[in-house]
Amino acid sequence: MNLSDxxxxxxxxxKEGILFKDITPLLRxxxxxxxxxxxxxxxxxxxxIDYVVGIEARGFLVGTPLAIELDKGFIPIRKPGKLPHKVLKKSYELEYGKNEIEIHKDAVNKGDKILLVDDLLATGGTTLAATEMVEELGGEVVGCAFLLELDALDGREVLKDYEVKSLLIE
Ligand code: PRP
Ligand code: MG
Known part of the structure; x- marks a missing residue:
């Protein structure tokens, strides 16, 4: 099957000028x-890999089934104010604005090997912020997995210190 279709x-x-990649037909x-x-x-x-970490919201849609497929547990990184326990917070720039993400401080332990997952690699800002959080908690990012990568936005360069793999590259 041609998944890009x-x-x-x-x-x-x-926002005006942004070409949004809608993955809902693929999910359906x-x-x-x-x-x-x-x-x-x-x-x-x-x-x-010890755990799969996925980034709200679309990273949950691919991250949780991916964790099941790899026989691992899933750790969520969420938008601000959603996680109930003690959190580590990070701000980052997005293609269309600023954002903040949070992770439970006790979700990742020292030495945990983490696969980061999101639906889309655009500028790489979101995933870079996620790698910093995982590392601050003592985890090791062994890879970053994406459904789709937008080559022109050079997110791979931003994530050059990591093993980046995307199923689809445009
Ligand atoms: C989108 C997408 C990735 C991120 C990619 O999420 O799902 O998480 O942007 O962009 P980047 O590589 O430039 O950081 P968004 O924050 O729009 O929200 P959502 O996942 O909650 O829909
Ligand atoms: Mg997202």
Whole structure:
């Protein structure tokens, strides 16, 4: 199946000048969803991983099934004010604005090997902030997995210190 056909381009969303990559058609198609998650898992099956960390919101949509497929637990990084226990907070720049993310301080322990997951690698700002949080808690980022990478935005350069793998590259 051509999974790229299942990702829809929406111009000027959420702001003028942004071409939004809508993954909902892929999620809605049971075969596309299964194939995408299995293939993302294949990219990291041989890696020594303790936990999958996914970034709210779209990182949850691919991250949790990916964790199940890799037989690992899942750790959420959330938008501010959503996690109930003690949190570590990080601010970062987004293609269309500023954002903050949080992780529970006790979610990652020293030496934990972490696979970071998100749906999209654009500027890399979100994932870089996530790597910094994981490392601040003593974790080791063994890789970053994406469903889709936008090559022109050079997120891979921002994440050059990490093993970055994307299922689809545009
Ligand atoms: C989008 C996308 C990635 C991030 C990629 O999330 O899901 O998380 O932007 O951009 P970057 O590489 O430039 O950081 P967004 O914050 O829009 O929110 P959502 O996942 O909650 O929809
Ligand atoms: Mg996101």
């Amino acid at each position: 299942k990702i829809r381009n929406i111009p000027d969303f959420p 198609d049971k075969e596309a969803l299964k194939e995408a998650i299995e293939k993302m898992a294949d990219m990291f099956r041989d890696y020594d």
